[in-house]
Amino acid sequence: MKENVNMNLLQTKQCARCGETKARSEFGPNMRHADRLESKCKRCNAAVARERYMKKRAEGGLPQGPSRPRRPLPEFTRDAGWRLRKDIERIERVFADDRFAANKQQVAAHLSGHLRYTAEVCQDLLSRLQRMTGE
Ligand SMILES: [Zn+2]
Numbered sequence: 729m730k731e732n733v734n735m736n737l738l739q740t741k742q743c744a745r746c747g748e749t750k751a752r753s754e755f756g757p758n759m760r761h762a763d764r765l766e767s768k769c770k771r772c773n774a775a776v777a778r779e780r781y782m783k784k785r786a787e788g789g790l791p792q793g794p795s796r797p798r799r800p801l802p803e804f805t806r807d808a809g810w811r812l813r814k815d816i817e818r819i820e821r822v823f824a825d826d827r828f829a830a831n832k833q834q835v836a837a838h839l840s841g842h843l844r845y846t847a848e849v850c851q852d853l854l855s856r857l858q859r860m861t862g863e
Contacts, residue, residue, distance in 0.1 A: 741765060745772035753852040757845050764841050819843075 742749045744767040755765040756773060766773060784790055822828060822835060 743767075743769040743772055745769070745776070751852065753848040757841070759841065764845070 739752060740749050741752055741755055741763065743755075746769065748769065750769050752765060754769045754771070756770055757764060758766045761767065768776065781790075819839070822839075828835065
């Protein structure tokens with residue numbers, strides 16, 4: 729148990745695939761792991777998924793035909809941004825709910841990890857945006 733706590737305090741983690749030591753925000757969530765993070769970094773997980781997809785496609789295991797055109801990125805981003813806002817507003821309403829006080833222990837157990845993860849990723853994405861655009 730003590731070890732789990734210490735792992736959560738570490739700001740970096742080594743990827744099991746590429747071996748690079750990266751910020752915790754570079755790893756997706758996995759609630760089954762002691763440190764609540766995937767063992768592979770996001771980039772490696774995406775690469776593994778891509779390889780699996782290409783292999784399956786090469787074996788003919790996927791429906792043929794032209795793939796669906798992708799939505800323009802600005803449009804996709806705008807919708808995803810609104811969904812993110814709506815979701816965090818739903819979570820905010822939980823705190824204002826009249827049943828909150830009686831359920832706060834369970835609410836905290838369900839929510840703390842997700843909030844911490846989301847806050848880390850949001851902060852990381854914001855810094856990257858600021859560095860790229862100077863805004
Ligand atoms: Zn990696």
